[in-house]
Amino acid sequence: MTISTFKIANKLITGKGATEALPEELERLGVKNPLIVTDEILQKVGVVDQITAFMKGLTFEVFTGVKPDPELSVVEDCTKLFNEGRHDGLIAVGGGSAIDIAKGVSAFTSFNGELTELVGTNLVSQKGAPIIALPTTAGTGSEVTNISILSDTEAQLKKGIVSDYLLPDVAIVAPEMTLTMPPSVTAASGVDALVHAIEAYISVHASPITDALAIYAIRMISSNLPKAYANPTNLEAREKMATASLMAGMAFGNAGVGAVHALAYPLGGRYHIPHGVSNALLLPYVMEWNKIACMERFRDIATALGENTHSLSDAEASDKAVIAMKRLCEAVNIPDGLRSFDIPESALSEMAEDASQIERLLNNNPRKLSKTDIEEIYQSAY
Numbered sequence: 001m002t003i004s005t006f007k008i009a010n011k012l013i014t015g016k017g018a019t020e021a022l023p024e025e026l027e028r029l030g031v032k033n034p035l036i037v038t039d040e041i042l043q044k045v046g047v048v049d050q051i052t053a054f055m056k057g058l059t060f061e062v063f064t065g066v067k068p069d070p071e072l073s074v075v076e077d078c079t080k081l082f083n084e085g086r087h088d089g090l091i092a093v094g095g096g097s098a099i100d101i102a103k104g105v106s107a108f109t110s111f112n113g114e115l116t117e118l119v120g121t122n123l124v125s126q127k128g129a130p131i132i133a134l135p136t137t138a139g140t141g142s143e144v145t146n147i148s149i150l151s152d153t154e155a156q157l158k159k160g161i162v163s164d165y166l167l168p169d170v171a172i173v174a175p176e177m178t179l180t181m182p183p184s185v186t187a188a189s190g191v192d193a194l195v196h197a198i199e200a201y202i203s204v205h206a207s208p209i210t211d212a213l214a215i216y217a218i219r220m221i222s223s224n225l226p227k228a229y230a231n232p233t234n235l236e237a238r239e240k241m242a243t244a245s246l247m248a249g250m251a252f253g254n255a256g257v258g259a260v261h262a263l264a265y266p267l268g269g270r271y272h273i274p275h276g277v278s279n280a281l282l283l284p285y286v287m288e289w290n291k292i293a294c295m296e297r298f299r300d301i302a303t304a305l306g307e308n309t310h311s312l313s314d315a316e317a318s319d320k321a322v323i324a325m326k327r328l329c330e331a332v333n334i335p336d337g338l339r340s341f342d343i344p345e346s347a348l349s350e351m352a353e354d355a356s357q358i359e360r361l362l363n364n365n366p367r368k369l370s371k372t373d374i375e376e377i378y379q380s381a382y
Contacts, residue, residue: 004207006254007164008144009133009171014243016235018174019134022054022091025170029130031089033059035082037102038093039066045180047136051093061085066098069158069268069275071151072115075104082109082129089130092168095189096140096149096275099133103148103166106131119152121360124163133168136177138228138241139189139276141196141249143171149275157269157354173246175239183229186241187332188276190225193245194218194328195279199258200251202290202297203364207255214251218304220244222328229332258365260286262358263374266351273341280334284326285381291318293367298322338382348378 013021026034034055038048043064052060063078082090082105092102106128108115118124133143148161181189194217200206201214221244227237260282267278291298298318302309305324309317335341338348352375356362362369369377 004205004209004254006207006209007146007167008250008253009168011170012144012173012246013170014173014246016175016239018172019051019177020054021172022051022132022134025132025172026055026058026089029089029132029169031130033085033087034089034091035078035085035087036060036062036091036093037066037078037098037105038062038064039098040064042094042136042180047177047180048093051091051134061087066094066101068097069151069272070097070101071153074101075108075115075150079105079108087129089132092131092133093136095135095137096142099135099140099142099168100148100150102131102133103142103168104150104161105129107148107161107163107166118161119150119159121162124161124165127165131168132170132172134172134174134177135242135245137181137185137189138178138238138245139192141193141245141252143168143173144246144249145253151269155269156266158265160360162360171246173242175235175242178238178242179233179235181232183232184333185276186229186232187225187334188274188280189245190221190228190241190332191280191283191329191334192276193241193248194221194225195260195283196248196252196257197221197244198283198287198301199260199364200248200255201301202294202366203252203255203258204366205255205364210251210255213247214255215300215304217244217248217251218301220247222305222324225328226331256361256364258361259290259367259369259374259377262361262365263355263377265358266354267338267341267343269354270347270351271341271343277335280329281336281338282377282381284322284329285377287322287325288380289369289373289377290365290367291322338378345382348375348382352378
């Protein structure tokens with residue numbers, strides 16, 4: 001038996017209408033003047049108004065500077081507003097970007113140095129302002145993880161602040177909050193959640209608890225993502241996707257993710273490809289590479305994806321898992337190939353060098369990868 005630790009947000013509130021619990025949670029946490037962290041689009045389409053309708057009698061301010069793949073500077077800008085407004089808590093409304101910014105602000109407000117000094121693992125020394133996360137996408141799982149992913153424009157890489165102090169105090173996951181997602185975002189974020197579940201299931205740090213969450217999330221996503229993509233108003237499919245994303249987040253937040261994420265980071269850092277899209281694009285090719293290291297686990301994945309593996313060998317079932325994954329990506333129109341994003345083939349070697357340095361993630365992968373191996377995967381995905 002190996003010892004494993006399981007950590008998530010302090011409190012989870014899920015289901016249709018869960019946002020109604022916001023006032024009670026703010027009171028429980030002693031938050032009287034929160035800063036809402038979100039983006040301009042969610043404010044424009046009325047999602048922020050849905051939240052503030054529950055906050056009568058409270059003073060609050062709204063920061064709308066969140067962008068996809070947010071840069072370190074966005075945390076600094078948001079922190080400045082937080083301090084100037086003497087806010088005492090953070091409400092993150094949005095996808096992973098908004099939640100990651102809120103986490104970064106919580107860490108930075110209680111730190112006297114430069115934000116870059118917090119990049120890494122366990123460099124945050126104390127708990128900062130309380131965080132309530134209300135995800136509007138079903139994909140990142142950031143509402144239950146201890147990491148804030150931010151873009152370092154100078155290094156052209158995504159970097160993480162990793163600390164248990166970043167775990168949100170409350171995660172409120174309500175399916176109606178995801179109804180504004182356009183189909184392309186539904187697809188990319190949904191496959192992103194699937195990546196989290198698959199990488200957690202094959203991680204060298206997987207445990208029986210993360211296995212149960214991951215495999216069930218795979219099953220839910222494979223059957224509900226096409227429905228949510230085809231009919232964005234299908235609230236039942238939305239609710240199941242939101243739950244699956246949450247479960248995948250709990251799984252990878254403890255077992256870790258692997259080579260898909262490591263190889264995706266340079267795509268976001270160098271070419272600003274959205275995180276969910278880059279993960280989704282690379283997943284089948286990394287699965288093809290990884291399957292030899294854990295075929296029995298790939299059999300389970302194939303079954304969860306809806307394949308009949310009863311009479312197949314482990315090797316045949318592993319092939320089925322990759323084929324099923326490619327078919328699902330095609331069904332929701334995930335772009336196929338790095339060249340479709342105008343990435344020059346000459347850049348693959350430098351990208352492989354960048355990815356090979358992300359040992360925090362590669363160490364979770366079931367198959368060890370060299371720089372040459374990574375370049376081969378990029379070449380296959382090109």
